[in-house]
Amino acid sequence: MKSEKGFTLVEMLVVLFIIAILILVMLPNIAQHFKMIDDKGCEAHVSMVQTQVEAYRIDHMDYPTIDQLITNEYITTEQEKCPDKKTLIEIKDGQVYRVK
Known part of the structure; x- marks a missing residue:
């Protein structure tokens, strides 16, 4: 017999x-x-929208609503939500606040 x-x-x-x-241990x-990445991405997104709120306030002397930001093209409709899309x-x- 051969040794295989x-x-x-x-x-x-x-x-x-x-x-x-x-x-199973790593999952x-x-x-x-x-989840932590989604949270950090949402925090950064909220900060960006807050910057656009301040830019709108400087231009129009009033705080905007989300719809006003979209209508005046400060943000897009996709930016109504955090990057997690939820x-x-x-x-x-x-x-600016997150609504869960």
């Missing part, structure tokens, strides 16, 4: 089992990381 070199089925299953456990951390923003007394 290679992995046995049991060795391959053990390796796949270990890889599966590592993936919650990855999901949390993506969280809306609103303006109250010149301050």
Whole structure:
């Protein structure tokens, strides 16, 4: 009989089992990381819209609504929401807030 070199089925299953456990341990951390990225992106978006609110106020001497910002082309309709496309923003007394 020839001496064949290679992995046995049991060795391959053990390796796949270990890889599966590592993936299961890492998934919650990855999901949390993506949530943090969405939060930071939304914070940056709110800050950008706040800047546009101030630019509108300087030009028109009044605080705008979201619709006024869109109509006067300070922001686009896509910018009514955060980059996650779920969280809306609103303006109250010149301050921009996230609406969940």
